[in-house]
Amino acid sequence: MIFDFCIPTLFGIESVVSGELRRLGASDVGGETGRVRFRGDEYMLAKANLWSRCGERVLLILSSFDAATFDELFDGVYNIPWEEYIPRTGEFPVSGYSRQSALTSVPTCQSIIKKAVSKRLGDRYRISRLPETGSTYQIRFSIVKDKAEIYFDTSGEALHKRGYRAKANEAPLRETLAAAMVDFARFRGNREGDSLLDPFCGSGTIVIEAALKAANMAPGLRRTFDAEKWEFIDKSVWRSVRDEAVSLIRHTKAPMLGSDIDEKTVTLAYSNAKKAGVDHLVKFSVADAMELSSFKTTVVTNPPYGMRISDGDEAEELYKSIASKLTDESELYILSGHPAFERVFGRRADRKRKLYNGMIPCGLFYYYRK
Template structure:
């Protein structure tokens, strides 16, 4: 299918990064909006985006967008979509979505209206009165924001942050899509030594390693659209083999440290599963004693934020320590994500730049010192 519009929802703050990723993939009509990036293309572009996008959450086909203040507007516009072009007779088509700042605010009601409209459309198209929905899944999503409804079909299935390497997580793992965005903002392209002195389960360094190798993040997982009736398995196979040929054979070094032995074990397991263990070393080290192992490099890190009172004091002490340690190491541009508003004061220096980023629902700043 040609000339479809796709939407890539992303964490707030990462829109520009996802837009640049789309440019690097030569996608057409890229539009960067709040919380999402749009592009147009065909199923091959959709497959490419699923395999290669690092910082977006999923690849959706945007089927319609319309002003919507009533259930009848929702029903009529959803029924007008040519669902039969996508969903076969046996297809399963669950519906989920959200409604914000809109007259239609009951999500369960909107959900059942959308479902009913699709059923009515397919009944007419297939001359059937009942759908068993035993086949592949065609997840329908709706979003109603400021009285404008967007209707999507999800091509990804599990979110794109599921790369397939995270066997186990520690307490506060960073989402892979955000970690990749942080590495991209730090302009790491595989040359410098990267350090993460609060590495936890190693997400930042594993994402950095995949970027250094130019390894498609979705290479070793499957996507919902692959089980669709219209799916062209040869096309997916050839995109995968092309992606494998694009992996660089280069030498680079990444060093993670943490005081939690259990997190370090998880990090090593994850790096092995991601196929980057030979490039990443994890070691037990208190940030107080942190020392680089190279003349220069980049520090990218996600220290504890200290959400509870006692923990806040501990987190603040860690920011002071990190500031002192980095003052002794001026050749190391340092990138820190934290929700703590006072980080620059505690760290002892104003950042060269800062940028709002959301770590899930937590509003953070990405403090950049260089």
């Protein structure tokens, strides 16, 4: 069966997710602000979940219709053949959002959708009360400019939750953003001379994501997805996509290094790398970035932001120190929310990109080899 899908993304990394999906063999891939649409079968559903390093979740689009009134919303939802997807016992929570639309109350939209699905399933299964004791079929909706779109969330937990970062340090970078930074840095880890350093590694996210990529390990291999329990997707699909992912893991010798001034954080980075299955590929150490020698590698990092005024001077000192370590053998990709980053750093970036780290608008500044 061919489905339409959509993957919400962090702002600024839509092109990376589009590239991932094309490489996976998806068709009709198209990026919009904050999301990427594509088409594919149930294998593509499983592959997108298992392999997308930068997407947030894989939504299966069930229907799209005009909904300026609650009646239109109810009818549009009731018309979806829910019984083809949700079994008699399936649980179907509903969540979503509404923007620039006549239907402004999200809780009311949520309860209308819940009622419409319950009515349809109740009519088809000839029961008045659905037990909802079985697997979860999370329904999501968006209503934008009076157009409703109804989805199944095939992922369950968001894709950035790979399962390796149980405990978080103070300012961890989202895994999907770290993976996108590694992609922007064109680090693959399988070419002669490839190496990567994060001198402010914190919990190790950038280095771990680089290692997963270098070893061609699917980032979702160590977690499960809601759609693995769905009856309308054959279990053999997931089995074959998982088996293939295991067979595609490759050997890599690229040095992938992280260091941080905080010893506890470095211990955490190691334990995260172990959970991710890449501890044999990475090296973390305790070091003050100001005291490191000149860089001779690809540096991908997000130093402290200095958002609080008292932190500002220290962050600026760090930026200047990093600038002084660049050589003609190094390349730097640095994420910063500092409003005058390039001035403080003392050099205009060769290229920059607008990104968001959570709610914080940032820039990823590229400094190529001199």
